[in-house]
Amino acid sequence: MAISLGYTSNALVRHTVEHDPEALSKAVKDPKSALILLAGDQPVLQAGEPGTSLLPFSTLDRLSAHKEQVFLGVLGDRPIIATLAAPEAAELFQEPAHVVTDLRAIATRGLVPVEELGILAMAKSILDWHNRHRFCANCGAPSQAAQAGFRRDCSSCGAQHFPRTDPVVIMLITRGDKCLLGRQPRFVEKVYSCLAGFLEPGETIEDAVRRETFEESGIRVGEVRYLASQPWPFPSNIMIGCQGEAISDEINFDREELQDARWFSKHDVRRMLDGTHEDFAAPSPIAIANHLLREWMKD
Template structure:
């Protein structure tokens, strides 16, 4: 299976260090400690697709250091700077970098980006409204008034293909590049299993009922902090009733056509980019046994 983008992280997450203020202070004073170079939320990459690091001395004044983990014992940090705000939408420059990451580097960036984003959005206690403080080396916040603790959350998203008679159901959204089709997707809702969410989303978006949902793979998606859960379900029939609020169009495509498109040959659709788990999902389906 093709490894989904943003996976393969190589940092030791160093959970014991997060809980030991003295050890954390020592890590910050370690001459080997490194600071991730970011332009607001966007990374810098060298010519080999690796993240660029500097020393903690370059941390902006007034910033808070968040521990990302250890790289062969070297402490790695990201700086949460005053007034830092995540960009609106998806910056084109950022998405232009995603194909350039060396293996494992995107996973480190994903963790840093999601953690920084979470702090910018959760500066106040959800329990009493007081300003909260950074805790656990950046992997939590604590309220000085009511002492409630808050931790980063991951939002689960199901992303899926419905299969019928050797064909896969793909959809497109208006904001995508012309001709691009991909797997359907939607957030898991309260009180749902993964299988139930897959069935509900396909029914809502395309009017297709599915059964026998099976899990394929997962991928962190740091825009801002989702976990994409890729699945395939078997459709009862191929009649489409498209929800135009969710999809611009939906089509059924054969294995042979998907294989050709993934090889770069022309077809009736453009595939998702290789760093998206939809690419992994389509590839896995296209290469699976027929029938």
């Protein structure tokens, strides 16, 4: 059975900063427009089996106020507008017709069609960026949303600021028929996953894989190859999935980063993926770490 990575499907014709700066004001007036509404960092959904994150634009009438709005793009002939409301707005949607929950739960529980997850990830990432970047990084003055939400401008010094995505390398390190997995204390019970870490300035993806693996586990890595990527909107990362070949065996893991790290056989991984291992479990199917493990098991 094919496993769909969470947040990777997005059929929007995206708006970008180079496009019409008045696109948002036009979309607000378009009767076909759909609304994605976040109460703090939690999307508001219309309940159903599955439900949908694409709400009627009139849903905003429930709110006395909202924060930034962003014109995300067009889905078919429907303009899609993402809107940020205060966390307290969730209290207005407690009836059975709506669901307010976090984006991880939406993906793992299948609360909306898979095709909407990428749109939700896009909306959450850019609205979170607005919420965290209300002041100019150049001079400290307040900044304002511009270009339909794809830029913030400082009227004081003229600086322009753009949404950012932080790259993270996530790697399945293998040596023969075994692979290296680690566990952090915050993980769900029994779950072991691929090692991961942020790409640093001036660093290649390959070198980041080697550095992070050595820092976290003490294992040296030789050849590295790219496999796949995944948007990860917590708050706004791109997970760069790789496989690396270990050139050493002895694990000496960083106890401030990891609770444990160990080698796993393909027999173990197979049972972790199908949920029959008595001691260990694989990451969620929506996560790229699960995908990396499944790809390795095909070899």
